[in-house]
Amino acid sequence: MLVAQLAPARSATAPHGYWRRLLPLLATLACVTRIPSVARPLWNPDEGFLAVEARMLAHGGTLYDTVVDRKPPLVPWLYEAAFALCGSDSLTPVRVLALLAHLLTAVLLASLARRRWGDTAGRTAGALYLLASIGLNPEDAQAAGFEVFMLPFTAAAMWCADRRRLGAAGVAIGCAFLAKQTGGAVLLPVLWLCGTHRGGLLRLGLGLAAPLLCTAALTDPAGFLFWTVTGSGAYASFTGSELHVLVRGLTNSAILLAGCAGLLPPVVRVLRIARTGSVDLWLWLAASACGVLAGFHFFGHYYLQLVPPLALLATAALQILPRQRLVAAALTSVCCCALFLAWGLCAPRTELTHVQRLAQALADRTRPGERVLVWGIHPETYWLAGRLPATRYLTAGLLTNFSGGRDGPRVGERFAVEGAWPTFRREMAHRPPVLIIDDSRGRPYGPDRVPTLRRLLTEGYEETGRVDGAVLYTRLDATPPAP
Known part of the structure; x- marks a missing residue:
């Protein structure tokens, strides 16, 4: 029984x-x-x-x-x-x-x-x-x-x-x-x-x-x-x-x-x-x-x-x-x-609020059309600020393997997507961003553990502010936007 x-019981008639x-x-x-x-x-x-x-x-x-x-x-x-x-x-x-x-x-x-x-x-x-x-x-x-x-x-x-x-x-x-x-x-x-x-x-x-x-x-x-x-x-x-x-x-x-x-x-x-x-x-x-x-x-x-x-x-x-x-x-x-x-x-909006503050700072300190770099795991910052990224790699994860929540020994330049760092260096040399936001906030992909990024910041940028723990770096030869 x-x-x-x-066993499949199909409808005798289809109303x-x-x-x-x-x-x-x-x-x-x-x-x-x-x-x-x-x-x-x-x-x-x-x-x-x-x-x-x-x-x-x-x-x-x-x-x-x-x-x-x-x-x-x-x-x-x-x-x-x-x-x-x-x-x-x-x-x-x-x-x-x-x-x-x-x-x-x-x-x-x-x-x-x-x-x-x-x-x-x-x-x-x-x-x-x-x-x-x-x-x-x-x-x-x-x-x-x-x-x-x-x-x-x-x-x-x-x-x-x-x-x-x-x-x-x-x-x-x-x-x-x-x-x-x-x-x-x-x-x-x-x-x-x-x-x-x-x-x-x-x-x-x-x-x-x-x-x-x-x-x-x-x-x-x-x-x-x-x-x-x-x-x-x-x-x-x-x-x-x-x-x-x-x-x-x-x-x-x-x-x-x-x-x-x-x-x-x-x-x-x-x-x-x-x-x-x-x-x-x-x-x-x-x-x-x-x-x-x-x-x-x-x-x-x-x-x-x-x-x-x-x-x-x-x-x-x-x-x-x-x-x-x-x-x-x-x-x-x-x-x-x-x-x-x-x-x-x-649901709380903690991270969204943080990203919105970063985006506002980014929009205030740059002009439309200028390229910027947000070093973190929140690519939405670019979208909310209305600015285009200076690199094809929209998150630090693609360059350090932090994507997916990896941390500790599996994060660093050598774990990046194959060929990513040479491409990133060419992009930074060809069209350096006018503003870099380091949004690592103590995570294992911060500049202290990424030599290429640390060298880029040291040689061409100066710290000009902080927002919610994120550090803003402005290019030394960049012209500030009009108020």
């Missing part, structure tokens, strides 16, 4: 008004869960990095040459397009796109669940995803980051594979990778769904290769390969700050467990009594977990990719449990969502 219940009723509800829920996203100009350095990249691209920069990042190009291009249409002074257009990305993910999950288990399951999957998608630290859940734009493509890959549209599934996997490398993890469950389908692997492979090859051709193929795949060995190393990274991983895991408190009990209960039969969903969850582990950094926004498979697994489990379990899961998810919404609206 139980095995029969676990014409199903999506007409469900889409407005999901759209409203998506808007409500994203209310905190507009409560501040930006949420984390990733948004700042992307905003500065987009401005550099708009000013004639070339991706993976004069504009560099360890991430694929899809999200920087998205920011650039949004800025071209709506201006670059606000991230609101990008936040709207992020909201639409979450809504599209919810709709695809609802469609998957409805096809397998019926109309009620479709509504359940879409709603549970949106409620749980903010179950992280607000700076991870509310930001318009890489993972947000990766999720619709991973969901689309599963949706297409479930319908044996394997060429389209391959294209979706390729686009997920182009949003963030770990998006490619969805290939594992898609391969399972592909099975022994005649010609399926060929169509899947061709679909996967198409967006990757096109992107490599649009950028620099060697640079694209280096910055997205081969050039991050030191960044992905496990050594350095093991205890710090472990604590971060456990903390963010605990936050996600709290955010998914409505999803996990039905899954655990069903696991105790029977197999759910949804092997592809378990593979999706396992592959996504590997994506979280990749690089051993455990940032909170990495955990977003676990939410879609968890929402579908919870939906599958609720199909064989009494109806009161569905009500309990929904109420628990709503309560957790309300708590995270309150957290997002009341």
Whole structure:
């Protein structure tokens, strides 16, 4: 009897008004869960990095040459397009796109669940995803980051594979990778769904290769390969700050467990009594977990990719449990969502306030068009100040490997991205910044541990002020801006 219940139960009839009723509800829920996203100009350095990249691209920069990042190009291009249409002074257009990305993910999950288990399951999957998608630290859940734009493509890959549209599934996997490398993890469950389908692997492979090859051709193929795949060995190393990274991983895991408190009990209960039969969903969850582990950094926004498979697994489990379990899961998810919404609206703005003060000092002491250097991990300072960076390396992390929270023995010039320091020296010699802000504030990438930066400051700059612990250095031959 139980095995029969676990078999996919499709809707006998498809009411014409199903999506007409469900889409407005999901759209409203998506808007409500994203209310905190507009409560501040930006949420984390990733948004700042992307905003500065987009401005550099708009000013004639070339991706993976004069504009560099360890991430694929899809999200920087998205920011650039949004800025071209709506201006670059606000991230609101990008936040709207992020909201639409979450809504599209919810709709695809609802469609998957409805096809397998019926109309009620479709509504359940879409709603549970949106409620749980903010179950992280607000700076991870509310930001318009890489993972947000990766999720619709991973969901689309599963949706297409479930319908044996394997060429389209391959294209979706390729686009997920182009949003963030770990998006490619969805290939594992898609391969399972592909099975022994005649010609399926060929169509899947061709679909996967198409967006990757096109992107490599649009950028620099060697640079694209280096910055997205081969050039991050030191960044992905496990050594350095093991205890710090472990604590971060456990903390963010605990936050996600709290955010998914409505999803996990039905899954655990069903696991105790029977197999759910949804092997592809378990593979999706396992592959996504590997994506979280990749690089051993455990940032909170990495955990977003676990939410879609968890929402579908919870939906599958609720199909064989009494109806009161569905009500309990929904109420628990709503309560957790309300708590995270309150957290997002009341979260402290300590680092943002610091960066805003730095940006104001930068704008006051330089003219528009003058190049500056912010030596730290807050590239958003450039964007808030309306100034272009003097180097393609927007954070000290790319030049010292502090990116990702590494410290101690794994931070220094010798751990930088290959070839970064010779390029940095050429940039400083060709077009030295009129102002340098040392925002290291005692961290292990300060000038006392970076000889090249220390020599640059000693030979051509003088200290002219301090802001919140950051030190301002003005070039000796620089003309001060008019008051």
